[in-house]
Amino acid sequence: EESEVMENKGVKEKTMEDGVAAMAACYAGFDPAAYLQYNYTAPRADFTRRDSIVPWKLGCLHRAFTEGDISGGLLVDVGSGPTLYQVLSGCEIFERLVLTDFLEVNRRELKRWLQDQGKSSLDWTPYLQHVCKLEGRGALAWSEKASRLRAVVSDVLPIDVHRPQPLAPGALPSPGADCLVSCFCLESVSPDLDAFTRALGHIGGLLRPKGHLILIGALGESFYQGGPGVQIPVVPLDEAQVCSSLKQNGFTLMRLEVYVLPDDMRVGVDDVSGIFFVKARKE
Numbered sequence: 329e330e331s332e333v334m335e336n337k338g339v340k341e342k343t344m345e346d347g348v349a350a351m352a353a354c355y356a357g358f359d360p361a362a363y364l365q366y367n368y369t370a371p372r373a374d375f376t377r378r379d380s381i382v383p384w385k386l387g388c389l390h391r392a393f394t395e396g397d398i399s400g401g402l403l404v405d406v407g408s409g410p411t412l413y414q415v416l417s418g419c420e421i422f423e424r425l426v427l428t429d430f431l432e433v434n435r436r437e438l439k440r441w442l443q444d445q446g447k448s449s450l451d452w453t454p455y456l457q458h459v460c461k462l463e464g465r466g467a468l469a470w471s472e473k474a475s476r477l478r479a480v481v482s483d484v485l486p487i488d489v490h491r492p493q494p495l496a497p498g499a500l501p502s503p504g505a506d507c508l509v510s511c512f513c514l515e516s517v518s519p520d521l522d523a524f525t526r527a528l529g530h531i532g533g534l535l536r537p538k539g540h541l542i543l544i545g546a547l548g549e550s551f552y553q554g555g556p557g558v559q560i561p562v563v564p565l566d567e568a569q570v571c572s573s574l575k576q577n578g579f580t581l582m583r584l585e586v587y588v589l590p591d592d593m594r595v596g597v598d599d600v601s602g603i604f605f606v607k608a609r610k611e
């Protein structure tokens with residue numbers, strides 16, 4: 329009886345390890361420049377349209393970081409990818425920002441922009457200008473925001489959300505981060521819902537008690553193009569599963585907002601049906 333239970337546990341762990349390894353292999357072909365073109369240019373990033381996805385995301389992030397309950401020293405972005413939009417509001421509130429990603433190609437892309445070494449693959453100016461407008465500073469303050477972001481980002485670190493300790497030992501001060509932000513990462517790197525929920529627990533371990541989690545992700549997505557001819561599987565989530573995973577990991581949900589993609593935002597680079605925005609607090 330007991331040995332049978334042990335045997336089953338072993339099989340389950342083996343299956344999970346295989347699933348995680350298969351996901352890592354998929355990411356070998358991830359192409360940051362192509363990914364940015366697919367998701368961070370018009371129509372998904374059209375600042376003249378209120379119903380475009382990126383203005384919606386930036387609005388949610390602006391509100392979440394400026395309603396007064398979030399403060400502290402250290403903000404960690406989990407699975408930054410090659411994008412910076414997710415920290416344009418938070419960089420004004422935290423003294424230290426740590427960006428993270430699994431792939432060297434993405435960490436290099438971020439460092440290229442941060443060190444202002446030549447051209448990064450995407451011009452972030454319209455994003456900086458849009459968030460400055462949300463902050464009532466007028467778009468001309470965008471270069472000040474760029475300087476602020478460059479000043480507060482202290483590290484761009486490797487991360488693996490499938491490890492109980494996703495970062496290297498000592499990467500963060502012992503209390504942990506005051507706030508985590510993670511966008512479109514967990515569901516895109518997890519072979520199934522159990523792995524998603526486990527990964528959420530792992531990153532929760534990076535956060536101090538009463539710290540905040542800002543989580544943005546895809547609903548109903550089963551694949552996306554990570555580059556030309558690179559199709560990456562995604563675990564399709566619905567709102568109830570997201571809320572259950574948060575609860576299982578000791579997070580108290582403060583706000584859930586959902587964006588349903590209009591037809592002209594479905595451009596073939598994935599099969600996303602909606603996007604969730606979560607603001608939660610670790611108990």
Ligand SMILES: Nc1ncnc2c1ncn2[C@@H]1O[C@@H](CSCCNC[C@@H]2Cc3ccc([N+](=O)[O-])cc3CN2)[C@@H](O)[C@H]1O
Nearest residue numbers: 367372381407409430431487488489512513516517552598
């Ligand atoms: N084990 C790991 N631990 C941590 N990070 C890892 C791991 N493996 C890969 N990574 C890292 O995580 C990845 C994060 S980017 C994942 C893309 N997510 C799906 C994509 C995103 C997207 C964006 C915008 C819109 N929209 O409608 O506007 C829709 C969608 C839906 N499709 C990537 O950076 C990889 O490098």
